Amino acid sequence: MPGSRRSHPIVSTGAALVLLCAAACRDNRLPEIDGSKRALTAGKTLFERKCASCHAVNGDGRTMTGSRFPYANLIDGKWRGDGSLASIEQQIRKGRDPMPRFEGKLTDEEIRETAAYVLDLARRKGRK
Numbered sequence: 001m002p003g004s005r006r007s008h009p010i011v012s013t014g015a016a017l018v019l020l021c022a023a024a025c026r027d028n029r030l031p032e033i034d035g036s037k038r039a040l041t042a043g044k045t046l047f048e049r050k051c052a053s054c055h056a057v058n059g060d061g062r063t064m065t066g067s068r069f070p071y072a073n074l075i076d077g078k079w080r081g082d083g084s085l086a087s088i089e090q091q092i093r094k095g096r097d098p099m100p101r102f103e104g105k106l107t108d109e110e111i112r113e114t115a116a117y118v119l120d121l122a123r124r125k126g127r128k
């Protein structure tokens with residue numbers, strides 16, 4: 001019945017205003033928020049969802065799959081490549097058996113965020 005839908009335009013206008021405000025207010029109130037901090041937070045979420053099953057949440061690779069491969073330890077300071085952000089990003093893109101390739105499964109931005117998080121985790125040696 002038509003009456004039951006009457007409140008919808010108001011609700012959606014309200015929601016749009018809240019979204020607009022959330023975007024605008026965030027810019028106004030927290031201009032100091034730094035992109036890399038945001039990227040690391042996003043990278044952490046991705047890492048825990050997509051990578052920790054093999055690499056462990058702290059990155060030491062002590063998991064069923066990871067413990068069979070020395071390079072699955074991401075926090076021991078030993079890298080198959082040169083340990084640069086670019087080489088970490090490359091491993092995430094291309095994978096290396098048994099690690100799947102994430103190119104096409106994660107966006108470029110997500111790959112960069114995850115790589116930044118891996119480097120940060122390595123520098124902190126898995127500590128919180």
Ligand code: HEC
Binds near residue numbers: 072073
């Ligand atoms: C199915 C298990 C698995 C998953 C899932 C996985 N990896 Fe791996 N990863 C491995 C293994 C095993 C290695 C070591 C392979 C080798 O010998 O090069 C590795 C290696 C790496 C390396 C290279 C480390 C070095 O020492 O050079 C990086 C960086 C890496 N993984 C990051 C990630 C990230 C980030 C994700 C999630 C987006 C991820 N991995 C998901 C199993 C996995």
